[in-house]
Amino acid sequence: MHKARRRVTRADRDESRPIQGRRSTPLTRNRRFSAALLAPALAVAVLALAACGVTPQTTLEPTTEAARTARDLLMFVFWAMVVTFVLVEGALLYCLIRFRRRSGDGIPAQTHGNTPLEIGWTIAPAILVVVIVVLTVPAIFSNARAAGPDALKVRAIGHQWWFEFQYPDLGVVTANELHLPVDREVEIQLESNDVLHSFWVPSLRGKLDMVPGRENKFTIKPEVTGIFPGQCAEFCGTAHALMKFHVVVETQAEFDAWVQNERTDRVPPATALAREGEANLTLGGCVACHTIRGTDSAGILGPDLTHMGSRQYIAAGLLPNTPENMRAWLSDPQGVKPGNTMVIPELTTEQLDALVAYLEGLK
Amino acid sequence: MATVTATAPDTRTFAGTAWSWITTVDHKRIAVLYLVTSLAFFMLGGLEALLMRLQLATPESDLVSAERFTELFTMHGTTMVFLALMPLSAAFFNLLVPLQIGARDVAFPRLNALSYWIYLFGGIFMNISFVAGGAPNAGWFGYAPLTDTAFEATHAIDFWAFGLQILGVSSILASINFIVTIINMRAPGMTLNRMPMFVWMSMITAFLIIFAFPAITIGLVLLLFDRYIETNFFIPEGGGDPVLWQHLFWVFGHPEVYILILPAMGIVSEILPTYSRKPLFGYAVVAYSGAAIALVGFGVWTHHMFTVGLGPIADTAFAISTMAIAVPTGVKIFNWIATLYGGSISFKSPMLFAVGMVSMFIIGGLSGIMLGSPPIDSQVQDTYFVVAHLHYVLFGGTVFGLFGGIYHWFPKFTGRFMHDGWGKVHWLLMLIGFNLTFLPQHMLGIDGMPRRVHTYAADMGFDLWNMMSTVGSLMIGFSFLIFIINAVRSIRHGEPSGSDPWDGGTLEWTIPSPPPVYNFAHIPIVDSRYPAWDLKRGGGHTGAVATAPEADAEADEPDIHMPNPSYWPIVMAAGMVLAACGLIFHQAFILLGAVLFAISLLGWIEEPAA
DSSP, X not given: OOOOOOOOOHHHHOTTSOOOOOOOOOOOOOGGGHHHHHHHHHHHHHHHHHTSSOOTTOSSSOOSHHHHHHHHHHHHHHHHHHHHHHHHHHHHHHHHHHTBOOTXXXXXXXXXXXHHHHHHHHXXXXXXXXXXXXXXXXXXXXXXXXXXXXXXXXXXXXETTEEEEEETTTTEEEESEEEEETTSOEEEEEEESSSOEEEEETTTEEEEEEOTTOOEEEEEOOOSOEEEEEEOOSOOSTTGGGOEEEEEEEOHHHHHHHHHHXXXXXXXXOSHHHHHHHHHHHHTTGGGTOBOTTSSOBOOSSOOOTTGXXXXXXXXXXXXXXXXXXXXXXXXXXXXXXXXXXXXXXXXXXXXXXXXXXXXXXX | OOOGGGGOOOTTSHHHHHHHHHTOXXXXXXXXXHHHHHHHHHHHHHHHHHHHHHHHSSTTOOSSOHXXXXXXXHHHHHIIIIIIIHHHHHHHHHHHXXXXXXXXXXXXXXHHHHHHHHHHHHXXXXXXXXXXXXXXXXXXXXXXXXXXXXXXXXXXXXXXXXXXXXXXXXXXXXXXXHHHHHHHOOOTTOOGGGSOHXXXXXXXXXXXXXXXXXXXXXXXXXXXXXXXXXXXXXXXXXXXXXXXXXXXXXXXXXXXXXXXXXXXXXXXXXXXHHHHTSOOTTHHHHHHHHHHHXXXXXXXXXXXXXXXXXXXXXXXHHHHHHHHHHHHHHHHHHHHHHHHTTOOBOOOHHHHHHHHHHHHHHXXXXXXXXXXXXXXXXXXXXXXXXXXXXXXXXIIIIIHHHHXXXXXXXXXXXXXXXXXXXXXXHHXXXXXXXXXXXXXXHHHHHTTOBSSOSOOOGGGSOXXXXXXXXXXXXXXHHHHHHHHHHHHHHHHHSOBOOSOTTOOOSGGGGSOSSOOTTSOSSOOOOOSSOHHHHHHHOSSSSOOOSSOGGGGSGGGOOOOOOOOOOSHHHHHHHHHHHHHHHTTSOTHHHHHHXXXXXXXXXXXXXXXXO
């Protein structure tokens, strides 16, 4: 159904009247635009689906003020962008449908521009971004604020491909599992031992890079107890995807107990099997890289294993700490974590049993 | 005295045909070489992407090893940026700039051939690494100190660094050539203010290249010094700073984004008016906003480094400059939409791709504003959100725009149409596949999936989005096959198009398709922005091009002075790349390359120019 359309007139050519409206035409043939409409429809579907499913590493469930600031800003800007998207794509689709060529079309009005309109749509995006900047700047500075004098200090050091955590004031050194007390300010200083890494626990804060030769710092105050996953977020070589860690936020009492335990030497092996395991440390080459306080093992290249058995994960946040996983890890480190530098000779089943029993006993 | 016959290829034999291509200095044939080569590399980069997507389709997959995966994403990024999209844009510069400004060739035809051969050999050089001990594996951004010999002792990084240097020479030579061509060789009457918008964007892109590439050139020289003679520019133990590399890289890298998008914007600015039968709305503002984007684009580079820890003052300053880019970009989009308003819009395949470019680029621009806010960026930086964002800009924007350009100018290259129905199938499949691939990646990023990971755990909630993304990427791959078959078939069997199938407004539509070697029998005189429309429609404007298309027919072949073919460009390019091989394989190559280079330089100088 084609309605009669106005032909080009002298008035249309008049550049002082640049945009000529036309009488409305029913939108009967818009099937060809269904694909273009798919994009926004899919966007909505994606967001709806996002609410389902379990996403432990999501940025949308903050447990600190810093992470909340980022989330709130993200949601605000996101919705502002959705509104902009609908308006602009709507205008685009309107023009495409409304002004599609129909039989009998002549040469349309040759408009070249319209200064007031163009000034208008220069100012419109400017206003939008000024609003976003005004909201962004205070958030930048609040995320960068320094820690108070009572803050717990932690050094986080990136290694290919694991995280070392030191508590200089408490004399604790551990790896891949960062314990923090709830409701207490923490200042985390980030360093790297080799290449770039990035410290990222989405529920606690946005990421900050670990740069060799520099010391980055940030301050957070965890508000919720629980275990929160984190991951290296700067490409750091082959096993980058497998460089993970966990943050355990616990009550002050639990934290104090954990610190107390960490400061002691290793628990002496309780069973014959475990004692054999400790004897195998040298045989396995463990002593060259790992420290287990109270034994001959005093290497510094790999994670401190003094309280390995008490950690929830092994191989840098990769596998739950079970005897089966420990056995799999020790028998094939390259298979579990390609590229890692752990060198371990082939061990007999008995030697492996002993080592697993020993490590699992290092509570 | 040479005439057009001097450059006419002896195509009676295969060897003659091959030789004519090897020695050609004709901008149109060089355009074809760029087009075919860049599409081949586009396919290679696409295959690398598909392998990554197959690996990531399911959690904890073993299809691709971790080591191989790092090579794949490094070479995918490097290939797509330097070997596919930039040269595909160069194909359009070569074909269109002389035709649209009414010139018979570029300013320096032999230099133009040299640019192409350096690009081809540089691209092959870089990809030889896959079979010569390992491909580059530190990401297309090659962050120090991972690129140091302490962490990568093989030549993988050397292939990458020398390859980029070689390609940089090609890009800078081509840019100088096009700047000189555009400034000096416009037809009489074609003021800057009457240049087609594609020529404007080509010129801005060329300026961006000659100002941006020196930064990465310096960075790569320092990196190679670190690797070969043990300097410590980026090594903290020796007093260097890895962050210095990031600055040098992104001072280049951010303008590079505009190098990739501006030509596509120029193409879209030609296609939208043609298929709406209306002039580009707000011509001056579209041109200025392109220049503004380019200029401001040099002042935003640390938004790639918001998580490095440069401090709140630097983050604030660069957040503001980044946000400022949204203004000229928005202006362009509004002007495109206003071009459609009141038009008579025909939906041929080129127009569908152009509209796809505008609508998808909007999404990339909007997610870019989100990333420009440092607190938001701190969460989604280095996640799949950024992967999604950059693909909405470079695929949704650049690739859609460039494909639109191929469908639009294919008749000008060949004298035949590409099949419009299959073109629409290609468009629809690519649009759906593209959104299916990259929309879910926004959610992956927000849900906490980092980039450049070869695997992810099953309990992270990433499975569904990744599977969707992989299915979408296969659709893109399939749509590309349709395109290739359509293009190859249309070269010989496409419907003949005549010289002006789309009712074009710019000069290239006033001459035959494919254009004669000399392009214009008589150099046209231009007095408006759409001279071909004036010629066809008469009235409205005064004057037109001086000659009607008929006057250019080959029957009336005039005695036109054209440059001779030359084999020195390919020899010189081979010399340069051989010298680079010398620093990787055996020192003897350095000598061989240098000798070849010197001989070709002398030959080049002594060769009669015409």
